[in-house]
Amino acid sequence: MSYQVAVLAGDGIGPEVMAQARRVLAAVETKFSIDIEYQEYDVGGIAIDNHGCPLPPETLAGCEKSDAILFGSVGGPKWEGLPPNDQPERGALLPLRGHFELFCNLRPATLHPGLEHLSPLRADISGRGFDVLVVRELTGGIYFGKPKGREGEGDQEFAYDTMRYSRFEIERIARNAFTAAKGRRGKVTSVDKANVLASSVLWREVVEEVAKDFPEVELEHIYIDNATMQLLKRPDDFDVMLCSNLFGDIISDECAMLTGSMGLLPSASTNASGFGLYEPAGGSAPDIAGMGIANPVAQILSASMMLRHSLNQAEAADCIDAAVSKALSNGYLTGELIGPNSDQQARNTAEMGDIIVQYI
Amino acid sequence: MSYQVAVLAGDGIGPEVMAQARRVLAAVETKFSIDIEYQEYDVGGIAIDNHGCPLPPETLAGCEKSDAILFGSVGGPKWEGLPPNDQPERGALLPLRGHFELFCNLRPATLHPGLEHLSPLRADISGRGFDVLVVRELTGGIYFGKPKGREGEGDQEFAYDTMRYSRFEIERIARNAFTAAKGRRGKVTSVDKANVLASSVLWREVVEEVAKDFPEVELEHIYIDNATMQLLKRPDDFDVMLCSNLFGDIISDECAMLTGSMGLLPSASTNASGFGLYEPAGGSAPDIAGMGIANPVAQILSASMMLRHSLNQAEAADCIDAAVSKALSNGYLTGELIGPNSDQQARNTAEMGDIIVQYI
Ligand SMILES: CC(C)[C@H](C(=O)O)[C@@H](O)C(=O)O
Numbered sequence: 001m002s003y004q005v006a007v008l009a010g011d012g013i014g015p016e017v018m019a020q021a022r023r024v025l026a027a028v029e030t031k032f033s034i035d036i037e038y039q040e041y042d043v044g045g046i047a048i049d050n051h052g053c054p055l056p057p058e059t060l061a062g063c064e065k066s067d068a069i070l071f072g073s074v075g076g077p078k079w080e081g082l083p084p085n086d087q088p089e090r091g092a093l094l095p096l097r098g099h100f101e102l103f104c105n106l107r108p109a110t111l112h113p114g115l116e117h118l119s120p121l122r123a124d125i126s127g128r129g130f131d132v133l134v135v136r137e138l139t140g141g142i143y144f145g146k147p148k149g150r151e152g153e154g155d156q157e158f159a160y161d162t163m164r165y166s167r168f169e170i171e172r173i174a175r176n177a178f179t180a181a182k183g184r185r186g187k188v189t190s191v192d193k194a195n196v197l198a199s200s201v202l203w204r205e206v207v208e209e210v211a212k213d214f215p216e217v218e219l220e221h222i223y224i225d226n227a228t229m230q231l232l233k234r235p236d237d238f239d240v241m242l243c244s245n246l247f248g249d250i251i252s253d254e255c256a257m258l259t260g261s262m263g264l265l266p267s268a269s270t271n272a273s274g275f276g277l278y279e280p281a282g283g284s285a286p287d288i289a290g291m292g293i294a295n296p297v298a299q300i301l302s303a304s305m306m307l308r309h310s311l312n313q314a315e316a317a318d319c320i321d322a323a324v325s326k327a328l329s330n331g332y333l334t335g336e337l338i339g340p341n342s343d344q345q346a347r348n349t350a351e352m353g354d355i356i357v358q359y360i
Numbered sequence: 361m362s363y364q365v366a367v368l369a370g371d372g373i374g375p376e377v378m379a380q381a382r383r384v385l386a387a388v389e390t391k392f393s394i395d396i397e398y399q400e401y402d403v404g405g406i407a408i409d410n411h412g413c414p415l416p417p418e419t420l421a422g423c424e425k426s427d428a429i430l431f432g433s434v435g436g437p438k439w440e441g442l443p444p445n446d447q448p449e450r451g452a453l454l455p456l457r458g459h460f461e462l463f464c465n466l467r468p469a470t471l472h473p474g475l476e477h478l479s480p481l482r483a484d485i486s487g488r489g490f491d492v493l494v495v496r497e498l499t500g501g502i503y504f505g506k507p508k509g510r511e512g513e514g515d516q517e518f519a520y521d522t523m524r525y526s527r528f529e530i531e532r533i534a535r536n537a538f539t540a541a542k543g544r545r546g547k548v549t550s551v552d553k554a555n556v557l558a559s560s561v562l563w564r565e566v567v568e569e570v571a572k573d574f575p576e577v578e579l580e581h582i583y584i585d586n587a588t589m590q591l592l593k594r595p596d597d598f599d600v601m602l603c604s605n606l607f608g609d610i611i612s613d614e615c616a617m618l619t620g621s622m623g624l625l626p627s628a629s630t631n632a633s634g635f636g637l638y639e640p641a642g643g644s645a646p647d648i649a650g651m652g653i654a655n656p657v658a659q660i661l662s663a664s665m666m667l668r669h670s671l672n673q674a675e676a677a678d679c680i681d682a683a684v685s686k687a688l689s690n691g692y693l694t695g696e697l698i699g700p701n702s703d704q705q706a707r708n709t710a711e712m713g714d715i716i717v718q719y720i
């Protein structure tokens with residue numbers, strides 16, 4: 001089999017960590033005889049600089065003829081003054097999600113054994129570990145709902161957004177969540193605000209219906225406000241968290257921060273035909289860009305998710321995941337994961353790539 | 361001066377903790393020669409049982425002729441099967457907020473010195489302490505925005521809610537936040553999702569304008585997803601957090617849980633003329649209702665907020681706050697605040713009332 005991958009490294013640490021992901025991909029390609037052809041395209045701030053907009057037509061065209069997008073990160077102080085619609089994050093990510101109907105966003109948040117001390121949680125809570133998969137609906141809800149706008153004048157001026165979900169949209173993301181839970185610990189926690197929102201009442205109903213097709217999976221419902229709280233006390237009680245677009249944005253970031261190691265977390269955004277965009281959970285980290293110290297693991301694990309979900313190369317993905325786990329367990333860590341009082345040696349971006357390639 | 365207060369004790373632990381709040385109020389009334397007349401009304405589940413609805417007309421009429429509402433808590437398993445609109449929380453709280461236009465919700469979340477170990481945060485983070493005041497807009501946004509509903513059939517069936525804010529609504533809650541910050545540490549963090557929501561773009565603009573009238577107050581903006589994260593790492597960096605209705609629901613609950621002592625947290629919901637509803641942050645705790653072990657402090661501090669914000673009795677409020685602080689510092693704690701390995705003695709609801717009354 002031969003595949004096409006569009007590489008959108010973007011801004012900040014994006015290009016640095018992407019370079020390591022490419023090395024790791026090359027290693028599994030050789031090992032598993034996979035043939036991937038890569039094409040690089042500008043996205044985000046660099047695309048604004050070179051082409052005048054964060055998602056140029058040639059980038060979109062390149063993505064269209066590919067099997068997957070490997071995305072770095074976008075944004076930085078240089079472009080922060082632009083109007084919201086033209087900014088790198090919003091102007092690139094939202095249109096890509098919409099254009100390819102990437103409705104299913106998977107955001108795993110795992111506390112790696114041995115890295116519990118990085119969690120901002122109390123030692124007795126983080127010591128129990130946790131492994132949450134946030135399944136976030138990514139092309140509906142209040143992000144894309146119409147009408148959205150602004151009207152009126154003076155005191156009476158007002159602005160509005162529409163949180164909207166159809167039965168169809170809820171059902172397909174719920175199926176993804178239940179399917180994922182089947183392959184994990186068999187529990188779905190659906191997050192909503194059904195005591196206030198009409199869209200949540202429908203959400204809850206449809207999720208209940210989908211649950212009937214997965215009798216082996218346990219389903220519970222939780223209000224978004226309560227979810228934010230319970231994650232702090234008992235993160236280990238959650239397996240798959242099924243969320244709407246906005247609630248998933250919030251919950252996945254809370255979960256990510258609870259691990260204390262954002263630089264380790266990948267994400268996948270896929271559509272109904274298996275096409276997907278794969279990107280690290282963290283941002284472009286402009287403060288450390290160009291220094292060669294960024295953690296490439298999130299980007300490498302994003303490449304692994306791409307192999308698994310879009311290229312159907314589960315074996316190669318497993319191999320990358322195992323290599324990363326081994327590197328971390330053996331104490332190969334970038335600086336931000338090492339406490340100030342530790343005598344562990346901080347590895348730089350390339351050294352992390354080296355060891356992971358070596359383990360493959 | 362003489363005042364009228366409507367007492368809505370509600371369900372679960374509501375009546376128990378309310379009894380202690382009434383004793384503490386009686387003590388400051390004597391001490392400061394304040395004359396308060398109390399009328400009790402049914403609300404929530406007990407009102408459903410006695411009158412067929414969670415907010416009976418006689419309760420609403422009683423509130424209307426009062427200067428403030430002292431609210432306990434509502435809800436419990438008995439009424440959980442009812443349709444959302446008829447349930448105690450939604451059917452009582454939302455109409456009260458709407459009817460009296462209680463747009464300004466104050467939710468303080470303070471880590472009491474000596475109680476840092478209750479926080480789910482890592483010892484080095486909670487050890488720095490924190491003291492956040494969430495100022496939540498309570499009568500607008502997606503809770504009350506129209507249209508809200510459900511349409512269509514089959515796969516095409518959909519439901520929707522409208523997040524809507526007018527300049528007027530944003531301005532008045534922002535003024536409250538800045539005024540509060542002036543009397544505290546002088547910082548407002550406005551929480552929005554301006555990179556996605558049109559209503560947040562207007563929110564941010566209006567908050568910027570209001571800020572001009574408060575040059576001594578520092579203003580920063582933060583996205584809701586990032587706020588959820590930063591609170592975990594550096595809660596002590598926040599002073600006043602200004603939030604829309606939905607974001608305030610989430611952020612205030614996160615902050616409350618970060619203290620680890622929900623039973624200590626009061627809240628106030630006031631309107632433009634100083635009328636207000638005062639209630640504990642925690643719920644009706646049906647699991648411990650009737651056992652006489654619930655923590656009455658949140659209810660007592662809610663009474664203090666009532667004295668301060670609706671009855672203009674700041675001195676009496678200060679006196680209650682001081683008595684509560686003294687009781688806590690002297691180790692008077694209810695069971696849920698005491699660790700399993702501690703040899704501290706757990707006080708029951710009445711004993712907590714006793715000591716606070718004694719300190720007044
Ligand atoms: C950049 C922003 C539009 C985006 C979102 O809100 O979805 C980001 O926060 C994310 O979670 O990917």
Ligand SMILES: CC(C)[C@H](C(=O)O)[C@@H](O)C(=O)O
Pocket residue numbers: 195196225449450453454609
């Ligand atoms: C009960 C519910 C409607 C309410 C809300 O969402 O406002 C509650 O969570 C609160 O925060 O007071």
